[in-house]
Amino acid sequence: MMKESGTTAGGDLLIVDVTAITMDARGSVCPDAAIAVQGGEIAYVGPARELPADLAGLPVYHGKGRVAIPGLVNAHTHAAMTLLRGYADDLALQEWLTTMIFPAEAKLTAEDVYWGTLLACAEMIRSGTTCFADMYFFMDAAAEAVDASGIRASLSVGMTSFGDAAQKLSDALDFCRRWNGAAGGRITTMLAPHAPYTCSPEFIGDVIAEARRAELCLHTHLSETVREVQQAQAEWGKSPIQHFESLGVFELPVLAAHCVVVDAQDIEIMAKHDVRVAHNPGSNMKLASGVAPVPTMLSRGVVVGLGTDGAASNNNLDMIEEMRFAGLLQKVHAGDPTALPAGECLRMATMGSARCLRLESAIGSLEPGKKADIVLLDLDMPNMEPALPERLVSHLVYSACGLNVSTVLVDGRILLDDGCLVTIDAEKVAREIRRRAASLAQ
Amino acid sequence: MMKESGTTAGGDLLIVDVTAITMDARGSVCPDAAIAVQGGEIAYVGPARELPADLAGLPVYHGKGRVAIPGLVNAHTHAAMTLLRGYADDLALQEWLTTMIFPAEAKLTAEDVYWGTLLACAEMIRSGTTCFADMYFFMDAAAEAVDASGIRASLSVGMTSFGDAAQKLSDALDFCRRWNGAAGGRITTMLAPHAPYTCSPEFIGDVIAEARRAELCLHTHLSETVREVQQAQAEWGKSPIQHFESLGVFELPVLAAHCVVVDAQDIEIMAKHDVRVAHNPGSNMKLASGVAPVPTMLSRGVVVGLGTDGAASNNNLDMIEEMRFAGLLQKVHAGDPTALPAGECLRMATMGSARCLRLESAIGSLEPGKKADIVLLDLDMPNMEPALPERLVSHLVYSACGLNVSTVLVDGRILLDDGCLVTIDAEKVAREIRRRAASLAQ
Numbered sequence: 052m053m054k055e056s057g058t059t060a061g062g063d064l065l066i067v068d069v070t071a072i073t074m075d076a077r078g079s080v081c082p083d084a085a086i087a088v089q090g091g092e093i094a095y096v097g098p099a100r101e102l103p104a105d106l107a108g109l110p111v112y113h114g115k116g117r118v119a120i121p122g123l124v125n126a127h128t129h130a131a132m133t134l135l136r137g138y139a140d141d142l143a144l145q146e147w148l149t150t151m152i153f154p155a156e157a158k159l160t161a162e163d164v165y166w167g168t169l170l171a172c173a174e175m176i177r178s179g180t181t182c183f184a185d186m187y188f189f190m191d192a193a194a195e196a197v198d199a200s201g202i203r204a205s206l207s208v209g210m211t212s213f214g215d216a217a218q219k220l221s222d223a224l225d226f227c228r229r230w231n232g233a234a235g236g237r238i239t240t241m242l243a244p245h246a247p248y249t250c251s252p253e254f255i256g257d258v259i260a261e262a263r264r265a266e267l268c269l270h271t272h273l274s275e276t277v278r279e280v281q282q283a284q285a286e287w288g289k290s291p292i293q294h295f296e297s298l299g300v301f302e303l304p305v306l307a308a309h310c311v312v313v314d315a316q317d318i319e320i321m322a323k324h325d326v327r328v329a330h331n332p333g334s335n336m337k338l339a340s341g342v343a344p345v346p347t348m349l350s351r352g353v354v355v356g357l358g359t360d361g362a363a364s365n366n367n368l369d370m371i372e373e374m375r376f377a378g379l380l381q382k383v384h385a386g387d388p389t390a391l392p393a394g395e396c397l398r399m400a401t402m403g404s405a406r407c408l409r410l411e412s413a414i415g416s417l418e419p420g421k422k423a424d425i426v427l428l429d430l431d432m433p434n435m436e437p438a439l440p441e442r443l444v445s446h447l448v449y450s451a452c453g454l455n456v457s458t459v460l461v462d463g464r465i466l467l468d469d470g471c472l473v474t475i476d477a478e479k480v481a482r483e484i485r486r487r488a489a490s491l492a493q
Numbered sequence: 494m495m496k497e498s499g500t501t502a503g504g505d506l507l508i509v510d511v512t513a514i515t516m517d518a519r520g521s522v523c524p525d526a527a528i529a530v531q532g533g534e535i536a537y538v539g540p541a542r543e544l545p546a547d548l549a550g551l552p553v554y555h556g557k558g559r560v561a562i563p564g565l566v567n568a569h570t571h572a573a574m575t576l577l578r579g580y581a582d583d584l585a586l587q588e589w590l591t592t593m594i595f596p597a598e599a600k601l602t603a604e605d606v607y608w609g610t611l612l613a614c615a616e617m618i619r620s621g622t623t624c625f626a627d628m629y630f631f632m633d634a635a636a637e638a639v640d641a642s643g644i645r646a647s648l649s650v651g652m653t654s655f656g657d658a659a660q661k662l663s664d665a666l667d668f669c670r671r672w673n674g675a676a677g678g679r680i681t682t683m684l685a686p687h688a689p690y691t692c693s694p695e696f697i698g699d700v701i702a703e704a705r706r707a708e709l710c711l712h713t714h715l716s717e718t719v720r721e722v723q724q725a726q727a728e729w730g731k732s733p734i735q736h737f738e739s740l741g742v743f744e745l746p747v748l749a750a751h752c753v754v755v756d757a758q759d760i761e762i763m764a765k766h767d768v769r770v771a772h773n774p775g776s777n778m779k780l781a782s783g784v785a786p787v788p789t790m791l792s793r794g795v796v797v798g799l800g801t802d803g804a805a806s807n808n809n810l811d812m813i814e815e816m817r818f819a820g821l822l823q824k825v826h827a828g829d830p831t832a833l834p835a836g837e838c839l840r841m842a843t844m845g846s847a848r849c850l851r852l853e854s855a856i857g858s859l860e861p862g863k864k865a866d867i868v869l870l871d872l873d874m875p876n877m878e879p880a881l882p883e884r885l886v887s888h889l890v891y892s893a894c895g896l897n898v899s900t901v902l903v904d905g906r907i908l909l910d911d912g913c914l915v916t917i918d919a920e921k922v923a924r925e926i927r928r929r930a931a932s933l934a935q
Contacts, residue, residue: 136879136888140835141830143831147830336822336824338824338830341828342825366888366891369894379779380825383777383781383784385781387585387781388589388779389583392582392583433575434616434620434810436923436927437576437927437929437930439927443579445578450804450807450808452811454894454896484879485878485879485880489879489881
């Protein structure tokens, strides 16, 4: 069943007076650019003076000298955890999970997940993210929030093999059937076995069979902590990645979040099977999980995107900040200021994450034929000066923050206009969130 | 000579409808607070219902439900380096310095420093910083920018012993005489021997003698890199901190930036002499200098504040982000998510930095009798939700960014009003900065 949505309307417009950072193969920075949008797709991006005549009549959206980038793609989050932002910090991982997060999550209702996800959508749109990969529960409610907000998302029901695993898998497959391709194609779906340590080998086998049958990709957590790797070695005599390989998981397209504690052999396995990695440096720092060997992964040809993880362990969903975390963490860890330069961080947050979600043919760069998921950032803010074209990639990665974003389009539809959310009633969301968060924390 | 300024006017006003995070000894979070300002100083902060009757008639400034914190204090920067933001990144330290930064700095004029510092003041005010410690050159121009902007600063001329060291020291002393206590007391001054590796022992001796005579504190760089420590060991058979101790530097009040590569003995020396440390995690990460042992320093009683360093190595002057860097870097480095909790990070950025600048009796907390250097942050932004009082310190440190700041007061005077700079013509600054930065880069 394909869910129809009233909120999708592909825009036709001509964005003028912008500097375009396209993130296409040439990686060009184009000052004095125009971007034409037709039917929700990019029809032209390049020098304004070379705009084809047949596109010159589109309704004009004035870029006011701003910089245009592809919408950022958050390759791993648990959106509704915005409700738990600031609820529990600075605790040891097990205490954090077992005494705070799990008990609060046990109280969550579908309505909570709707409002928590809608807040996450508001926050992501406000900070320049146009698409995200989500793994949580009550995902129908999450999908409703995505639909209502106008953002794009790849949604998956997180599954463990505790309890009635067969029912969970069946429910998750139903969810995928209901929502894959919904909201005018903005919603796609994956199957999400939570992690090697929460899913039995038998359950993983069932998930693989069903995913193959339904032609679904997998979204999972993998090799996040030393403890996880030690447990895997103790239980299976293998690293989590070797374990998943032996189960045949990587014969399917896989998005693997974290991959912090991995060795050379693990990386070869990921490269061989084209396992795509969502790197979450903010969460890895805050939870003290460690430092993923991103430069090594990239050098071995592994696709790496960027994610924020949930707001309980980040604590925001700002992908601009996440780019900065990625670059700075590698530099200080390697003792090498040349590690993971700015352009690489921006590539991870755009094309890298798009490839993680298997949406690289549709999003991740400003190119004709791709979806018009476009973000404009203000340059007339002190932290963006000197706003010279050749410095803009550096400013984006090393100085900007999400609130420098002024305008956001998805499918050519304006979701943020001069800093104002268009599709979401922020005041209403705030009222609901404060009430529900206070109740969950009791 | 005390320079008089026309730009200082202590405000009288009553801020109502705020949640006050005072950072006083009790560290209280006070919802439904009022803050009374008289003659540029705080006359009352606490529950609105307990406001003394004689203060109730002050002109009301409506806090709109925002959170009020003490103005953030940037304990170490080179303000005018905003001109070089994004000019050179992702390079090895020596290449960065010798092929990019030093040649560009050699071209700087006093006018460049004025505009670069004014941009820095704009950026700091915009992001909630009300006071900063600056070390650079053409400092009269920097002081003029501080005066014009209304911000508070401790200014120092960076000195090396290369060339005519005696003249440099004499000029720096003249600068201190001209500006100490200027701008209605907003400007204080220090003497700044740049670093152990750029100042000969003889020159350090002269600086100490003059600083003692003029009752000036010292501002220096200390133990920033492994290379610096190795050179010190090779040249003097001592660590940089042991070397400075042996020269008598620490018999004066000292603000030491960085202190990244320090051992237990170094920390004992710092504690013994009350050397106050400006920790710059963003710069230390970007330049791959390493991780300062901040929790150990704090446990030994060393005063630690937070600084951004210059915008060529950060690349912004956002102290809210710096708090986050401080916390996350310690956690991932120690493998311990309990390291440097949120409240400690906020304390470092307020009282810690105030103590670094030896201004702890005047600023750093919201307390009656202190200067009315006050910052209000918007709570009706998605990244600040759920905006429950008990979560605000976490949101400030782990989720906010400088652009969440809406209102900034220094000496009770409004410098930022609902996100708009009051004292600085941002458009004019941008024009000057773009022109000058382009010229420096040629």
